[in-house]
Amino acid sequence: MSDKPDKLITDDGLRLDGRRADEIRPMKIEIGVLSRADGSCYLEWGRNKILVGVFGPREAHPRRSQRADSAVIRYRYNMASFSVEDRARPGHSRRSIEISKVSREAFEPVIMAELFPKTAIDIFVEVLQADAGTRTAAINASSIALADAGIPMKGLVTSCAFGKVDGQIVLDLNKDEDNYGEADFPVAMTQDGEITLVQMDGHLTPEEIKKGMELVKKGCKEILEIQQAVLRKKFETPVEDTVKEAAGTEKEGEKKEPISSLEYASEAAAVEEVSKETAEFGAEALEDPSATEILSGEVIPDFEEEIEEEEEEEEEEEEEEEEEEEEEEEEEEEEDLEENLGEDLKEEEFEEEALEEEEEALEEEEEALEEEEEALEEEEEFEASVEGTPEIKEFDEIEARLEKEAASIESEEEIGLESEAEKLAEEEPSLEKEAEIEETFASEATIEPETEVEPEEASTEAVEAEEEPEEEKSEGPWKVVKDPSEAGNRGEKDE
Amino acid sequence: MSEIIATLKKDYIYSLMVKGKRQDWRGFKDFRDIKLETNIISKAEGSAKVTLGNTQVLAGVKLQKGTPFPDSHDEGVIITNLELNPIASPEYEPGPPREDAIEMARVVDRGIRESGAIDIKKLCITVGESVWIIYIDIHVLNNDGNIIDASCLAAIAALMTTVVPNEQLGLGENVPLAMKEMPVGITLAKVGSKLMVDPSLDEEAVCETKLTIVSSSDGSVSGMQKMGSTPLTEAELFEAIDLAIEKAAELRELYLKGLAKSE
Numbered sequence: 001m002s003d004k005p006d007k008l009i010t011d012d013g014l015r016l017d018g019r020r021a022d023e024i025r026p027m028k029i030e031i032g033v034l035s036r037a038d039g040s041c042y043l044e045w046g047r048n049k050i051l052v053g054v055f056g057p058r059e060a061h062p063r064r065s066q067r068a069d070s071a072v073i074r075y076r077y078n079m080a081s082f083s084v085e086d087r088a089r090p091g092h093s094r095r096s097i098e099i100s101k102v103s104r105e106a107f108e109p110v111i112m113a114e115l116f117p118k119t120a121i122d123i124f125v126e127v128l129q130a131d132a133g134t135r136t137a138a139i140n141a142s143s144i145a146l147a148d149a150g151i152p153m154k155g156l157v158t159s160c161a162f163g164k165v166d167g168q169i170v171l172d173l174n175k176d177e178d179n180y181g182e183a184d185f186p187v188a189m190t191q192d193g194e195i196t197l198v199q200m201d202g203h204l205t206p207e208e209i210k211k212g213m214e215l216v217k218k219g220c221k222e223i224l225e226i227q228q229a230v231l232r233k234k235f236e237t238p239v240e241d242t243v244k245e246a247a248g249t250e251k252e253g254e255k256k257e258p259i260s261s262l263e264y265a266s267e268a269a270a271v272e273e274v275s276k277e278t279a280e281f282g283a284e285a286l287e288d289p290s291a292t293e294i295l296s297g298e299v300i301p302d303f304e305e306e307i308e309e310e311e312e313e314e315e316e317e318e319e320e321e322e323e324e325e326e327e328e329e330e331e332e333e334e335e336d337l338e339e340n341l342g343e344d345l346k347e348e349e350f351e352e353e354a355l356e357e358e359e360e361a362l363e364e365e366e367e368a369l370e371e372e373e374e375a376l377e378e379e380e381e382f383e384a385s386v387e388g389t390p391e392i393k394e395f396d397e398i399e400a401r402l403e404k405e406a407a408s409i410e411s412e413e414e415i416g417l418e419s420e421a422e423k424l425a426e427e428e429p430s431l432e433k434e435a436e437i438e439e440t441f442a443s444e445a446t447i448e449p450e451t452e453v454e455p456e457e458a459s460t461e462a463v464e465a466e467e468e469p470e471e472e473k474s475e476g477p478w479k480v481v482k483d484p485s486e487a488g489n490r491g492e493k494d495e
Numbered sequence: 496m497s498e499i500i501a502t503l504k505k506d507y508i509y510s511l512m513v514k515g516k517r518q519d520w521r522g523f524k525d526f527r528d529i530k531l532e533t534n535i536i537s538k539a540e541g542s543a544k545v546t547l548g549n550t551q552v553l554a555g556v557k558l559q560k561g562t563p564f565p566d567s568h569d570e571g572v573i574i575t576n577l578e579l580n581p582i583a584s585p586e587y588e589p590g591p592p593r594e595d596a597i598e599m600a601r602v603v604d605r606g607i608r609e610s611g612a613i614d615i616k617k618l619c620i621t622v623g624e625s626v627w628i629i630y631i632d633i634h635v636l637n638n639d640g641n642i643i644d645a646s647c648l649a650a651i652a653a654l655m656t657t658v659v660p661n662e663q664l665g666l667g668e669n670v671p672l673a674m675k676e677m678p679v680g681i682t683l684a685k686v687g688s689k690l691m692v693d694p695s696l697d698e699e700a701v702c703e704t705k706l707t708i709v710s711s712s713d714g715s716v717s718g719m720q721k722m723g724s725t726p727l728t729e730a731e732l733f734e735a736i737d738l739a740i741e742k743a744a745e746l747r748e749l750y751l752k753g754l755a756k757s758e
């Protein structure tokens with residue numbers, strides 16, 4: 001035990017470990033480190049070393065602990081006896097029981113426990129080395145482990161503490177600051193900035209608390225970016241691989257590719273803004289061959305015009321072709337369609353909404369956009385015909401028709417896109433790759449010029465960084481799922 | 496975990512609250528009737544009973560000679576325990592303390608410790624060898640909601656009336672325990688987007704989350720704890736802090752100031 005240093009903050013405003021008042025300690029996160037756990041995370045934050053394993057949803061034992069309407073979330077914070085200077089007594093202490101309770105409550109608002117009645121979701125936290133701020137570190141790590149386990153969440157939970165040291169409000173206390181400081185104020189918040197954990201001890205005025213909350217929000221934002229970078233790194237790469245494998249055989253593959261490239265582009269942009277630590281992750285991500293491949297997207301604008309022209313011509317041709325092919329293809333694709341129906345129908349629902357709300361809604365629904373292009377026109381016609389029907393007897397009947405029609409439209413599009421790409425490939429072998437990637441971008445631009453998905457995203461990247469990944473994350477696992485029937489099941493549970 | 500309450504009653508209370516009313520016609524910032532009795536257990540060095548509506552909490556303070564912690568060899572030791580006595584509610588069972596009992600005890604403890612309420616340096620008998628250990632034991636006798644505020648009040652009142660039993664060890668005369676601060680804990684329950692003071696048992700069953708704030712006489716905050724599983728917004732947090740400081744000052748003026756004078 002070191003004695004209290006004379007000053008915890010030097011005259012030039014630096015803290016003992018060289019940080020400024022508003023800086024967090026360097027954070028390192030590894031994901032999926034335990035093979036037997038459903039999700040796991042190892043996190044180092046300063047000198048804290050935290051290991052988290054998530055199990056479940058699994059059968060809850062004892063039975064009386066089960067809840068009929070939702071999963072039980074159990075959070076166990078445990079300190080290893082060697083994690084602190086004086087050996088800690090093994091097992092649950094009053095402190096760890098309290099921390100477990102508040103940490104569990106920090107996650108209850110975001111975990112969609114109602115999807116898994118009668119089960120338990122276990123979060124086990126092992127503090128291997130403690131150096132102040134273990135509960136906040138544990139929450140950050142648990143967030144990642146839960147995401148790794150594929151537990152549906154409304155967003156990530158991020159946690160960070162502020163405190164008062166030598167009369168000054170500082171972010172993320174280290175051990176000395178915690179021991180000799182005047183206050184400690186751990187906070188956990190959702191991505192929307194809603195506070196899910198508040199604890200405090202020490203001596204603070206309301207004004208100091210307000211000042212500290214500003215710091216905490218900044219700290220949480222930085223941590224969130226680190227968390228998101230880690231999750232992207234793990235969950236985006238497999239999408240790229242599966243797409244490549246499937247590109248030749250599965251028509252769906254071609255639809256997916258532009259999405260993933262979009263994600264990479266956004267990641268590359270986001271990473272630039274992130275602090276040093278994140279830059280590391282970003283760099284790793286960039287080293288990833290698939291990522292660099294996407295960076296070749298810089299070249300794409302040069303070809304954009306050419307491709308646009310070509311595509312416009314082709315689209316006209318295609319529309320004619322499609323009508324002819326329609327009947328034949330429909331039969332062939334029927335099997336696939338049935339499998340995909342669940343997914344497709346959802347998208348169709350979005351489209352309908354989008355139509356009503358017009359362009360505004362379109363901007364928001366990236367997913368829908370891709371389908372939208374051609375479907376928009378066709379659907380308008382279709383809807384008009386439906387609405388035009390003088391006597392609507394059964395709503396269900398119409399709905400069924402809608403579904404059928406929608407399915408056929410879907411197939412048309414996919415076929416259209418495929419053949420489009422094939423043609424491009426034949427005519428311009430050198431452009432093959434770019435054409436594939438850029439395909440939807442270009443066609444989007446031609447059909448929905450007002451929306452301008454690409455540039456807008458680039459400009460608002462920083463702002464969207466918080467929200468966007470939430471969408472991506474919820475989509476992430478869906479895309480990785482190879483078996484469409486599985487995706488269908490998940491979708492049902494969601495409703 | 497939580498008390499059982501009829502859905503119908505829950506809905507009734509909730510709809511009242513949304514309209515800005517409470518079941519017992521209190522305002523959102525009003526406490527139930529508070530009664531504070533001190534020195535009711537003569538065997539204890541200090542004691543206090545708080546009656547808050549139908550909630551009854553009894554706090555007793557015992558002092559024992561013991562060894563100090565190695566990192567604070569000239570300071571007394573404070574140990575706080577809260578017992579959810581089976582007498583207090585059909586929900587409570589005998590056995591080791593439950594999660595919520597531990598949590599509440601630690602919140603009370605933190606409020607007292609961090610506000611510097613007790614002058615712990617004066618509890619040192621021989622530096623590095625022996626000090627007074629203060630055991631604050633809080634017994635919940637009847638749970639009708641807001642145990643934690645009652646516990647905070649009972650604990651500080653009991654400490655303020657505590658006498659250090661020096662004679663017992665031949666250390667001279669008995670002296671009153673040296674107190675420096677009067678922390679008061681105020682719990683706010685969040686219903687919808689409204690915050691209310693002193694939730695009753697039924698209101699606790701309806702409310703989504705509770706925030707306990709312990710504040711000192713200088714208007715600073717010395718402890719805080721959010722309990723419950725719905726989030727708070729930042730605005731609600733700041734609103735709660737201001738409200739808690741205001742209510743704490745009221746209670747301190749009404750119930751604790753008198754105790755300090757009587758010493």
